[in-house]
Amino acid sequence: xxxxxxxxxxxxxxxxxxxxxxxxxxxxxxxxxxxxxxxxxxxxxxxxxxxxxxxxxxxxxxxxxxxxxxxxxxxxxxxxxxxxxxxxxxx
Amino acid sequence: xxxxxxxxxxxxxxxxxxxxxxxxxxxxxxxxxxxxxxxxxxxxxxxxxxxxxxxxxxxxxxxxxxxxxxxxxxxxxxxxxxxxxxxxxxxxxxxxxxxxxxxxxxxxxxxxxxxxxxxxxxxxxxxxxxxxxxxxxxxxxxxxxxxxxxxxxxxxxxxxxxxxxxxxxxxxxxxxxxxxxxxxxxxxxxxxxxxxxxxxxxxxxxxxxxxxxxxxxxxxxxxxxxxxxxxxxxxxxxxxxxxxxxxxxxxxxxxxxxxxxxxxxxxxxxxxxxxxxxxxxxxxxxxxxxxxxxxxxxxxxxxxxxxxxxxxxxxxxxxxxxxxxxxxxxxxxxxxxxxxxxxxxxxxxxxxxxxxxxxxxxxxxxxxxxxxxxxxxxxxxxxxxxxxxxxxxxxxxxxxxxxxxxxxxxxxxxxxxxxxxxxxxxxxxxxxxxxxxxxxxxxxxxxxxxxxxxxxxxxxxxxxxxxxxxxxxxxxxxxxxxxxxxxxxxxxxxxxxxxxxxxxxxxxxxxxxxxxxxxxxxxxxxxxxxxxxxxxxxxxxxxxxxxxxxxxxxxxxxxxxxxxxxxxxxxxxxxxxxxxxxxxxxxxxxxxxxxxxxxxxxxxxxxx
Numbered sequence: 058x059x060x061x062x063x064x065x066x067x068x069x070x071x072x073x074x075x076x077x078x079x080x081x082x083x084x085x086x087x088x089x090x091x092x093x094x095x096x097x098x099x100x101x102x103x104x105x106x107x108x109x110x111x112x113x114x115x116x117x118x119x120x121x122x123x124x125x126x127x128x129x130x131x132x133x134x135x136x137x138x139x140x141x142x143x144x145x146x147x148x
Numbered sequence: 149x150x151x152x153x154x155x156x157x158x159x160x161x162x163x164x165x166x167x168x169x170x171x172x173x174x175x176x177x178x179x180x181x182x183x184x185x186x187x188x189x190x191x192x193x194x195x196x197x198x199x200x201x202x203x204x205x206x207x208x209x210x211x212x213x214x215x216x217x218x219x220x221x222x223x224x225x226x227x228x229x230x231x232x233x234x235x236x237x238x239x240x241x242x243x244x245x246x247x248x249x250x251x252x253x254x255x256x257x258x259x260x261x262x263x264x265x266x267x268x269x270x271x272x273x274x275x276x277x278x279x280x281x282x283x284x285x286x287x288x289x290x291x292x293x294x295x296x297x298x299x300x301x302x303x304x305x306x307x308x309x310x311x312x313x314x315x316x317x318x319x320x321x322x323x324x325x326x327x328x329x330x331x332x333x334x335x336x337x338x339x340x341x342x343x344x345x346x347x348x349x350x351x352x353x354x355x356x357x358x359x360x361x362x363x364x365x366x367x368x369x370x371x372x373x374x375x376x377x378x379x380x381x382x383x384x385x386x387x388x389x390x391x392x393x394x395x396x397x398x399x400x401x402x403x404x405x406x407x408x409x410x411x412x413x414x415x416x417x418x419x420x421x422x423x424x425x426x427x428x429x430x431x432x433x434x435x436x437x438x439x440x441x442x443x444x445x446x447x448x449x450x451x452x453x454x455x456x457x458x459x460x461x462x463x464x465x466x467x468x469x470x471x472x473x474x475x476x477x478x479x480x481x482x483x484x485x486x487x488x489x490x491x492x493x494x495x496x497x498x499x500x501x502x503x504x505x506x507x508x509x510x511x512x513x514x515x516x517x518x519x520x521x522x523x524x525x526x527x528x529x530x531x532x533x534x535x536x537x538x539x540x541x542x543x544x545x546x547x548x549x550x551x552x553x554x555x556x557x558x559x560x561x562x563x564x565x566x567x568x569x570x571x572x573x574x575x576x577x578x579x580x581x582x583x584x585x586x587x588x589x590x591x592x593x594x595x596x597x598x599x600x601x602x603x604x605x606x607x608x609x610x611x612x613x614x615x616x617x618x619x620x621x622x623x624x625x626x627x628x629x630x631x632x633x634x635x636x637x638x639x640x641x642x643x644x645x646x647x648x649x650x651x652x653x654x655x656x657x658x659x660x661x662x663x664x665x666x667x668x669x670x671x672x673x674x675x676x677x678x679x680x681x682x683x684x685x686x687x688x689x690x691x692x693x694x695x696x697x698x699x700x701x702x703x704x705x706x707x708x709x710x711x712x713x714x715x716x717x718x719x720x721x722x723x724x725x726x727x728x729x730x731x732x733x734x735x736x737x738x739x740x741x742x743x744x745x746x747x748x749x750x751x752x753x754x755x756x
Binding site: 117121 | 402403404405408412414415417425427430494619620623630631632646660663665667
């Protein structure tokens with residue numbers, strides 16, 4: 058299991074009790090996100106919709122959109138940085 | 149801004165800001181230091197300007213007593229990344245209550261004008277009265293402090309926004325500019341004119357790459373005042389980056405808060421334009437006047453489709469590492485950027501393409517650029533034109549204007565061009581007035597007199613409480629797609645406890661796209677001003693500023709009937725949406741009661 062740093066912003070951080078970074082142990086992106094929502098259950102309903110990753114969110118592993126990698130199955134390494142953001146913002 | 153007592157914890161009255169008041173009628177100039185009354189005054193932006201607007205009772209926008217306040221926030225002109233914002237505040241010609249009274253508005257934009265204003269030694273400029281002849285104002289730094297003077301602007305008349313800026317740039321080195329286009333000059337017939345502000349990129353490339361304070365007709369206010377431009381001239385004043393400030397800027401440029409706006413491959417989704425994809429997944433991308441059809445038409449305007457035919461460069465405001473400007477160029481045979489065409493942000497792209505039935509990239513770039521150069525708010529003109537096209541489709545026997553319907557580029561171009569030149573006041577006065585004159589307001593996409601941004605009202609009851617534009621002053625527009633929660637408690641909380649804090653940056657001088665959390669904002673304030681502000685104090689000041697907006701609305705005649713959504717939402721729900729349908733009249737009525745039960749006691753305290 059690898060130590061992954063998850064970074065959150067805006068309402069995601071609010072739902073994590075104000076935490077903008079959360080360190081978890083995981084071997085894939087999906088496992089890291091499950092560890093995140095286990096630690097902060099208020100995030101679960103947002104991150105998981107009907108048991109699947111909410112497609113109104115975007116996850117980046119070390120600046121790469123995981124949809125262009127192996128999605129939730131993307132392996133993570135110790136020290137990796139995982140950013141989770143909302144897919145829609147104004148402008 | 150100056151702190152006078154040297155205390156580590158100064159009170160607002162210890163903080164002085166520098167204000168310049170220019171009487172456009174007489175040319176008289178007064179420059180003074182003003183003590184702050186509260187934290188909103190200290191922070192700046194609309195937090196300060198709305199308190200000033202409250203001092204006068206204004207019955208019509210175009211009267212000399214309606215001041216135009218141009219100000220900055222504490223972070224404007226500092227080394228905090230995105231600290232570039234300028235705010236334009238006045239009673240709006242466009243946003244109007246059902247009783248016909250103008251509402252207080254502010255509109256914000258980046259570029260480098262605000263920084264230059266700050267470096268000239270001014271935090272705020274108030275334009276009183278009205279000039280009898282066209283003028284522009286020159287604000288500059290002098291050996292004894294800031295200076296201000298008015299100059300004849302005959303040579304600027306009739307020029308578009310870019311032409312005005314480049315004309316002034318030839319005369320004023322080390323300066324940046326805020327100007328209006330032909331739409332602002334045609335203020336009597338066009339209430340939706342924007343203020344264009346110059347960028348470094350624009351002055352160097354000579355391409356028309358302004359940034360805009362678009363909402364609420366602040367450019368029309370400049371036009372009414374016969375103020376065609378403002379020059380802010382000063383040497384750049386860069387501070388020394390402290391380690392904490394360097395870390396903060398790195399966090400802004402690479403953190404999750406700005407990821408939405410950064411490039412793909414750089415930890416970003418590719419800018420606001422990328423909203424198309426997630427919104428389309430649930431069929432809520434506005435199409436054909438905010439009426440999604442549940443088909444795949446929006447795909448045609450997604451970035452991957454446009455990139456097949458054009459080159460796109462991510463560019464930025466001065467020293468901003470986010471690079472949120474997605475500029476579209478012709479693609480050369482070598483695949484490189486050729487001729488600049490237009491900026492593609494989500495709002496103008498959607499409201500001037502999918503929502504008016506245009507699908508060709510060249511046609512869309514053409515109308516976006518036309519709107520920018522004439523100096524109009526792309527949201528207001530796009531939404532109002534969409535209404536016209538919808539009306540004409542519903543009434544083929546008695547069409548309006550040139551008879552344009554959805555997808556007719558040449559006719560849509562003509563409507564926009566004529567509106568921006570003051571030839572179509574019916575459109576230029578906005579969709580509320582137009583639809584009411586036609587006795588068909590139900591599908592006019594406006595709330596409280598301001599045209600809706602590119603998020604359909606069927607998904608956002610929060611529009612009713614936005615005070616200065618539906619997506620920039622109430623962050624509830626994305627929630628239904630994101631969370632799908634339709635419970636009453638959820639929406640009351642979203643509006644009264646969360647969404648309103650979106651306006652925090654409109655006090656501070658930072659851009660919302662920086663995505664700073666409150667801790668970062670407090671660090672920024674501490675590093676560049678030395679002020680120790682707590683998070684509770686910052687949030688309380690933001691909340692007071694927002695609620696003053698609602699107080700001012702109600703003083704201008706807004707009543708229960710104004711706080712609503714377009715009737716179509718309730719009377720003809722769209723079955724094509726992929727999100728829950730929940731906005732019944734009963735739901736909305738109860739929501740209003742619950743929201744006002746939270747807001748009203750606080751508003752009464754502010755009014756006392």
